[in-house]
Amino acid sequence: MNSRRIRLSIMVVTGCLLLFVIGSRATAQNPVLYWGTTGWQVSQVQQRLASWGYYGGPVDGIFGNETARAVRTFQWKNGLRVDGIVGPETWAALGFPAARAAPAVSRGYVSDRDSVTLLARVIMGEAADEPFEGKVAVGAVILNRMRNASFPHTIAGVIFQPGAFESVANGEVWRALSTDAIRAAELALSGWDPTGGALYFWNPAKPVSAWIWTRTIIARIGRHVFAL
Amino acid sequence: MRFRFLTIFLTGLVALAIAAWGYNQYTLQRAMEIDLNNRYQRAFYDLLSGTQNLEVLLGKSLVVGGREQSSAVFASIWQQAMRAQENLGQLPVSMQYTERTAKFLTQAADYANTLLRRAGTGAPVDRKHWERLKQLYNQAAVLNRELYKVEARIAANGARFWEIPRVVAAKQGIARMPLPGAHSDFRAINREMQTYPTLIYDGPFSDHLERKQPLGLTGKVISPATARERALSLIDRAPGTNYTARVAGTVKGRIPAYRVQVTGRRAGPDEKAVMLISRKGGHPVLLIVDRDIGGRRIDMAEAQRRAEAYLKRLGHADMRLTYRICRNGTAIFNFAGEEQGAVIYPDLVKVTVALDNGRVTGMDAAGYLMAHHRRGTFKPSLSLERARSFVSPHLEVDRVRLAVIPTDAGKEKLTYEFRGSTGPNTFLVYIDAVSGEEAKILKLIKTPGGTLVM
Numbered sequence: 001m002n003s004r005r006i007r008l009s010i011m012v013v014t015g016c017l018l019l020f021v022i023g024s025r026a027t028a029q030n031p032v033l034y035w036g037t038t039g040w041q042v043s044q045v046q047q048r049l050a051s052w053g054y055y056g057g058p059v060d061g062i063f064g065n066e067t068a069r070a071v072r073t074f075q076w077k078n079g080l081r082v083d084g085i086v087g088p089e090t091w092a093a094l095g096f097p098a099a100r101a102a103p104a105v106s107r108g109y110v111s112d113r114d115s116v117t118l119l120a121r122v123i124m125g126e127a128a129d130e131p132f133e134g135k136v137a138v139g140a141v142i143l144n145r146m147r148n149a150s151f152p153h154t155i156a157g158v159i160f161q162p163g164a165f166e167s168v169a170n171g172e173v174w175r176a177l178s179t180d181a182i183r184a185a186e187l188a189l190s191g192w193d194p195t196g197g198a199l200y201f202w203n204p205a206k207p208v209s210a211w212i213w214t215r216t217i218i219a220r221i222g223r224h225v226f227a228l
Numbered sequence: 229m230r231f232r233f234l235t236i237f238l239t240g241l242v243a244l245a246i247a248a249w250g251y252n253q254y255t256l257q258r259a260m261e262i263d264l265n266n267r268y269q270r271a272f273y274d275l276l277s278g279t280q281n282l283e284v285l286l287g288k289s290l291v292v293g294g295r296e297q298s299s300a301v302f303a304s305i306w307q308q309a310m311r312a313q314e315n316l317g318q319l320p321v322s323m324q325y326t327e328r329t330a331k332f333l334t335q336a337a338d339y340a341n342t343l344l345r346r347a348g349t350g351a352p353v354d355r356k357h358w359e360r361l362k363q364l365y366n367q368a369a370v371l372n373r374e375l376y377k378v379e380a381r382i383a384a385n386g387a388r389f390w391e392i393p394r395v396v397a398a399k400q401g402i403a404r405m406p407l408p409g410a411h412s413d414f415r416a417i418n419r420e421m422q423t424y425p426t427l428i429y430d431g432p433f434s435d436h437l438e439r440k441q442p443l444g445l446t447g448k449v450i451s452p453a454t455a456r457e458r459a460l461s462l463i464d465r466a467p468g469t470n471y472t473a474r475v476a477g478t479v480k481g482r483i484p485a486y487r488v489q490v491t492g493r494r495a496g497p498d499e500k501a502v503m504l505i506s507r508k509g510g511h512p513v514l515l516i517v518d519r520d521i522g523g524r525r526i527d528m529a530e531a532q533r534r535a536e537a538y539l540k541r542l543g544h545a546d547m548r549l550t551y552r553i554c555r556n557g558t559a560i561f562n563f564a565g566e567e568q569g570a571v572i573y574p575d576l577v578k579v580t581v582a583l584d585n586g587r588v589t590g591m592d593a594a595g596y597l598m599a600h601h602r603r604g605t606f607k608p609s610l611s612l613e614r615a616r617s618f619v620s621p622h623l624e625v626d627r628v629r630l631a632v633i634p635t636d637a638g639k640e641k642l643t644y645e646f647r648g649s650t651g652p653n654t655f656l657v658y659i660d661a662v663s664g665e666e667a668k669i670l671k672l673i674k675t676p677g678g679t680l681v682m
Contacts, residue, residue: 132518133502149334149433150327152317153310162320179520179556186555187516191578192592194502194514196481211324218480219487228481 030096033086037063045086048094049074112189118155119143119185120177125167126201127224128181134222135181137195139188141226144199151199195219198226271318272382276375278312282336283372286365289340290358295347302344309337325414328421329371331433336364338431349665360427367424374417381413432636440638442483444575444600447509452486455505459488462512463501464538464588469494479504483597485513506597512542515591521557522584528552528559531581535561538588544577544596557583558590565596568606570630574599574640599634606630606642608661615644615659618666623648623657633658633668643667 033042042061049055054077055070068084075082078093086094119139127138145151145158152158159168167173195201200215201224202208215227285305292298313333316326343357353361426435450458452475460473469492476489485504492499497519504513532549539547547563548571554560558580565575576595581588608615612628619625625648632640643658654672659665 131500131502133516136516147432149331149338151323151330152314153334157314157317161317161323163322183521183556183558186558187580187590190560190580190592191576191595192514192516192590193481193594194479194487194504194516196479196483196485196504196594198481209322209324211322216480220477221487 030086030088030091032088033063035063035065035068035084042067044096045071045094048096115155115189116182116185117177118159119188120181121173122159122165122167123181123184123188124175124177125173126165127222128175128178130222130224132180132184133194134224135184136187136192137198137219137221137224137226138201139185140193140195141198141201143188144193144195144197148199194221195226198228200227201225202227268318268320269382271315272378275312275315275319276372276379278308278315279333279368279372279375281308282312282333283365283368286336286361286368289353289361290365292353295350298353299344299347302340302347305340306337306344309333309340313337319414321411321414325411325418328418328424329414332367332371332421332424334433335427335431335435336368338433339364339427339429342429342431360429363425367421370420371417374413374420378413378417430635430637434637437638440482440598442598444597445483445506445508445511447511449508450505450510454510455486455488455507458505458510458512459490459503462503462542463490463492463515464517466492466494466499466585466587469499476502478507483513483594484508511593511597512591513594513597515588517587517589519582519589521582521589524557524583526583526586528554528583530586531559531583532561534581534586534588535559535563535579538579538581538591539563539577542577542591542593544593547575547577554583559583560590565600567603568630570606570632570642571645572603572632574632574634599640603632603640606632606661608642608644610644610659610661610664612644615661615664616646618659618664619646619648619657622650623655624650630661631658635667641667 031037031041033045038061040061042063043059046055046057046059046061046067049067049070050057050059052074054074055067057064057066057070071086071090072082072084074080074093075084075090080089080093119142122142123135123138127135130138142155142158146153146155152161159165163169165173196218198218200212202212203223204225205223212227217225217227219226282305285301285308289298289301289305292301310333313330316330316333319326339360343353343361347353428434428436456473456475460471463471463473465471471490471492473488473490475486477487479485479487483504484507486507488503488505490501490503492501499517499519501515501517503515505511506513532552536549544563546566548566549561550564550571550573551562552559560578560580563577563579565572574595576599578590578592578595579588580590608630616625616628623646625646627645627647629645631643631645633643633645635641641658642661644661646657646659648655648657656668656670656672657666658668658670660667
């Protein structure tokens with residue numbers, strides 16, 4: 001059981017690394033290779049030539065005589081200029097087209113995974129035993145607060161506001177996440193709000209501050225009441 | 229004799245160990261308490277410097293003249309007020325005592341932002357705005373006066389001012405010294421802030437947004453029984469399942485609705501769904517189906533067909549898919565209205581489809597019901613060519629269409645939507661079809677699950 005998990009994770013990690021390597025190679029500019037060049041691009045060419053039957057030598061990353069001969073044969077067979085130099089055309093013919101001109105603007109690493117995880121944490125902490133609708137509702141309350149003038153304007157600001165959520169204060173939120181909680185967080189982030197705009201929720205069966213009852217209750221879902 | 233010596237020795241050793249452990253715990257706790265308090269002190273003093281700068285800047289805004297200078301002042305007000313709001317939210321004071329103050333700071337920031345944008349167009353600060361700024365200035369002065377009272381107490385009481393460490397200490401019976409509570413101070417501030425009037429302007433935190441009424445609710449008020457029938461007829465049924473429904477309560481939010489629970493009985497676990505049916509007109513507002521999603525068996529194109537078919541069943545015929553994303557085995561589709569060849573983004577209906585059996589698991593029409601109304605003919609006063617000249621030359625445009633987009637202030641704006649790219653990035657640029665101003669820029673971010681819009 002345990003060893004299987006380890007093996008699986010190793011496979012996943014290797015897979016990711018491989019993807020990363022392939023991905024970065026595919027997008028990089030291809031340098032011009034000629035006799036005497038060394039490096040991983042050379043092995044890449046050697047490997048491709050070997051698998052297509054042009055090259056019989058070792059894939060060692062050194063552009064030697066044998067590699068040059070293989071490149072020439074390849075160029076001749078593919079109607080390219082036979083010069084033994086791997087330039088842009090040869091790269092393309094080998095199946096590695098040059099990446100488009102390097103963009104001046106970076107692609108970036110923006111995602112909304114952080115928001116989903118944070119929301120799911122509070123949903124776990126506050127509504128783990130509630131029906132699915134109640135979980136979405138708790139997520140919606142956090143997002144409603146974020147959009148309200150009286151509360152902090154980031155998800156983290158709302159969640160970590162001192163005294164705002166009991167489960168944050170007592171560490172319950174750091175439990176492992178369930179897929180249910182993640183699904184609920186994603187729905188809430190996509191705009192689903194079963195409460196119709198609530199800013200507060202509490203469990204009437206538990207002792208709460210008397211002040212909270214002065215708020216207007218607008219919905220009751222599972223064991224929680226939701227209020228403006 | 230020897231035995232007794234050993235006992236004494238061992239007892240002593242244990243006592244020593246306990247004492248050492250206890251002392252260790254005590255110092256640890258104290259260190260944590262001080263560390264926590266220091267963070268609160270930092271937040272408080274940052275709040276205070278923020279509100280002080282805010283007061284000074286609001287004062288300046290009353291006399292500032294030139295376009296460049298007023299832009300600079302409004303930008304600083306926005307920044308300082310936001311910073312103060314952020315720090316206020318980190319203080320260990322119950323939300324009920326900070327609510328009004330937080331709102332004041334948000335609105336001051338937001339109002340300055342609105343004026344900043346206005347100043348960008350060259351419009352001077354008019355009488356109405358000047359009066360508002362004066363009110364905000366007076367309010368900021370009151371806030372500072374009160375915060376300085378708190379500051380005086382903190383200065384006198386030192387590190388142990390804040391509530392949370394005190395509560396912990398009280399629980400453990402360590403310290404019961406009568407400290408002036410931060411709570412009562414902030415309660416007094418909050419009371420002062422109550423007197424401040426509602427602010428109506430063009431920003432996302434304007435007071436009129438809180439009172440916004442749904443425009444798309446047409447029809448007569450329906451009975452719970454009718455709502456039950458509506459929900460039963462609108463659920464996406466699976467074959468071999470027997471559906472029953474009951475009204476479980478009401479939701480008195482912006483769109484007053486009945487909460488209808490629909491249960492599908494079949495072999496295996498029941499399927500539970502909740503549907504909100506609006507009280508007025510019996511429109512479906514929201515659907516959430518609770519079931520575990522199995523392995524992926526249908527593709528996005530098929531899921532989209534199912535979502536479109538479901539939309540037709542709900543009675544939304546003229547809608548266009550604007551955005552889709554796939555997450556955890558569920559596809560989410562956003563549909564926007566379409567009128568006179570323009571995309572109406574405020575008329576938004578979202579449908580989720582489970583990719584295991586292709587059935588609808590969720591629906592959200594709240595956006596549509598809040599925004600949909602009869603719109604006049606769209607007459608862009610700006611020609612397409614003219615609008616295109618306002619788009620950055622760095623954008624390679626590949627599609628243009630008319631689009632109605634919601635503004636921050638909850639209104640609508642007719643725009644030209646340009647989709648284009650710069651390098652690997654795709655953007656949507658919206659040009660106001662009346663003024664030619666750039667109304668909004670969105671970036672499309674491709675993820676494995678679909679495209680995020682930011």
